[in-house]
Amino acid sequence: MIPAFTGEQIRAAEAPLLERGEGDRLMAKAAYGLAQHTLRALRERNGRTYGTRVVALIGPGNNGGDALFALAKLAARGVAAHAIQLTQRIHEAGAAELKRAGGVVLEKDSPEAQRAIAAADVIIDAALGTGATGGMSLPEVPRDARVIACDVPSGLHAGTGRVAPETIRADLTVTFGALKSGLVVGRGPEYAGRVEVIDIGLGDHLGAPDLYVVESADVVDALPRLERNANKYSRGVLGLVAGSAQYPGAAILSARAAVNAGVGMLRTIADGLTAELLATEVPESVAHHGALPANLNGSGSRDNGLSRITAWALGPGIGEDKQQQANVESALKTGLPVVADASALPYVTPSSGGSHVVLTPHLGELERMLTAAGLRVSRDDIEADPVRWARWAAVSYNSVVLFKGPSTIVCSPEGFTWVNTNSTPALATAGSGDVLTGLIGALLSAWDTQRPVNDLAKLAAAAAFLHGQVGIDLERRSSFGATALAEHIGSPLV
Numbered sequence: 001m002i003p004a005f006t007g008e009q010i011r012a013a014e015a016p017l018l019e020r021g022e023g024d025r026l027m028a029k030a031a032y033g034l035a036q037h038t039l040r041a042l043r044e045r046n047g048r049t050y051g052t053r054v055v056a057l058i059g060p061g062n063n064g065g066d067a068l069f070a071l072a073k074l075a076a077r078g079v080a081a082h083a084i085q086l087t088q089r090i091h092e093a094g095a096a097e098l099k100r101a102g103g104v105v106l107e108k109d110s111p112e113a114q115r116a117i118a119a120a121d122v123i124i125d126a127a128l129g130t131g132a133t134g135g136m137s138l139p140e141v142p143r144d145a146r147v148i149a150c151d152v153p154s155g156l157h158a159g160t161g162r163v164a165p166e167t168i169r170a171d172l173t174v175t176f177g178a179l180k181s182g183l184v185v186g187r188g189p190e191y192a193g194r195v196e197v198i199d200i201g202l203g204d205h206l207g208a209p210d211l212y213v214v215e216s217a218d219v220v221d222a223l224p225r226l227e228r229n230a231n232k233y234s235r236g237v238l239g240l241v242a243g244s245a246q247y248p249g250a251a252i253l254s255a256r257a258a259v260n261a262g263v264g265m266l267r268t269i270a271d272g273l274t275a276e277l278l279a280t281e282v283p284e285s286v287a288h289h290g291a292l293p294a295n296l297n298g299s300g301s302r303d304n305g306l307s308r309i310t311a312w313a314l315g316p317g318i319g320e321d322k323q324q325q326a327n328v329e330s331a332l333k334t335g336l337p338v339v340a341d342a343s344a345l346p347y348v349t350p351s352s353g354g355s356h357v358v359l360t361p362h363l364g365e366l367e368r369m370l371t372a373a374g375l376r377v378s379r380d381d382i383e384a385d386p387v388r389w390a391r392w393a394a395v396s397y398n399s400v401v402l403f404k405g406p407s408t409i410v411c412s413p414e415g416f417t418w419v420n421t422n423s424t425p426a427l428a429t430a431g432s433g434d435v436l437t438g439l440i441g442a443l444l445s446a447w448d449t450q451r452p453v454n455d456l457a458k459l460a461a462a463a464a465f466l467h468g469q470v471g472i473d474l475e476r477r478s479s480f481g482a483t484a485l486a487e488h489i490g491s492p493l494v
Ligand SMILES: NC(=O)C1=CN([C@@H]2O[C@H](COP(=O)(O)OP(=O)(O)OC[C@H]3O[C@@H](n4cnc5c(N)ncnc54)[C@H](O)[C@@H]3O)[C@@H](O)[C@H]2O)[C@H](O)CC1
Pocket: 014, 018, 022, 023, 024, 026, 027, 030, 059, 060, 061, 062, 063, 064, 066, 127, 128, 129, 130, 131, 132, 133, 134, 135, 136, 150, 151, 152, 176, 177, 200
């Protein structure tokens, strides 16, 4: 897991060091890291560094200071280093160091500045860092120049990933002290490009992180172990309430994903066309026809095998089907681990959530969930601060909330957050969420309910990582749809 921090948390960690007069040392480390990455980018782009051209857009604060010291180091290596002064005041010591090293400071609107920008091989965006309060008017950058953001792209909120309209998209962000949350959520990944973290020695001053980014090692840790003496029941039996006359395909996708993710046994609660299709498309699925008993925990369930169910996956493709809606309600009453998606989400209420419940809304569904919980929030609010609202949902519903989007945000009701960025826009395809539900359901069916809810959130985040990895792997070969995703959902597990 990679810890990520808000801008405020980083500034709080820096504060005691600044009080001890260590600001220059921190800035020197930041500048060194920025210079090293700029040299690498120059080598990649031009095959050399000597005689190349770097322009930095310099704002009023320490972010500009970092870049001025970095430019000085580049000038000393034979790079033509130009600082464009965007504001009346810039970091004095940094500007002096640059001039001593042979670099140049240019006025923002001067013809020289425009010429320098047009000829730049690399542009360093150092207008605003963690001290930004909104965006700033920034010059246009040429399309063919590499853009490196200093700490954060200027105008990108370091905590939320919200962007001001002028924000320049970077190819690379060299960030200092620790990863910033805003680089991995909201619009952050789109604007930050690749992210490199430079250790400037904040060490123990960094407290608990804002969130964690999931890595492949976390997936291995989170997944259930397959016991040598396992049998189909001990591996877990998933009850899947999915499909309707209108949307039978969603059930097929979820069922296929659950089977390929290694569920011990799958019981699909479905009728009509869904049941017919399942019989041929997912023969591993054991069908249960008709309505579930309203009281599944009561007597009578053992005979039809429903009592063997260890977890539920609810919602894919049930649409407006009344019987399936009643089945969702019956399943929820069992108190077994549940993943609820799509049309099942409205049946989970703030009082019926629980520590074995995973809710998987997309943006519109999250808005509806929050509104149903009595919170006044719009889609725009959620997009501006997705982590905040996913946390609200997790707390309001006392459940794990997996908020689907370009970055998937997983929150536990205890306030911990994991983010999966291992994904591709190619996963934005109909049925992709049904596959994720099947995968989470399969993992949940082996879930030990004695384990803490934070581990359940980690399991959900691991599922998002695996789902993303399959998408990434498939995309390398060709474009793909949800059927291929479901077919390959188990492949990273092998
Ligand atoms: N503190 C350290 O020793 C280190 C900091 N590092 C780098 O410093 C920045 C944070 O520096 P800070 O000076 O606090 O903030 P900014 O550079 O982002 O600039 C704040 C400055 O800008 C003004 N301002 C804010 N918003 C706007 C706006 N929209 N338009 C115009 N002006 C604006 C504000 O009033 C302040 O004057 C951090 O990101 C690092 O890059 C290094 O990490 C080393 C250690």
